[in-house]
Amino acid sequence: MSRPKIFHLIHMAHRALFRAADRLLAERHDITAAQNALLLYLEKNEGASMSAVAAAIGLKNAATSGLVDRMEHKELIARRPSAQDRRSFELVLLPKGRAIARESHTLIHATNDHLLDGFTEAEQATIARFLETVMTKSDAFEIGTIRPDEKQSA
DSSP states (O other), X not given: OOOOOHHHHHHHHHHHHHHHHHHHHHHHHSOOHHHHHHHHHHHHSTTBOHHHHHHHHTOOHHHHHHHHHHHHHTTSEEEEEOSSOTTSEEEEEOHHHHHHHHXXXXXXXXXXXXXXXXXXXXXXXXXXXXXXXXXXXXXXXXXXXXOTTSOOOO
């Protein structure tokens, strides 16, 4: 049996999952999955800086700025002058954004339940461990400690 094409499968699963999330979030709240990620981050990190948000949700600063602009226009979040540095801003949830963030927890739990349906607890633990390993090994590529085109010694 040939080895599964893990990179391709993860890529396709990511695309399918985020297409579905974007569709559902657009229908319910007129937001995208990226906008939802920002709302959820701010829910736990009220007053975060733009750079902290960018790092947390995996976007470049310029893309985050555009995302924040669109969300401000929808009255989901607001920029407030930083108390520590007058040159920078803190991002805060507005009531509408806070309500969407709260509701999306239910949606996320339902999605997780749906995705894991049919797997035993042991299989679910293996899936979680595998995905955590993918993230760890991918981070090693990014920081240059491992090159995927070179064999690593055991």
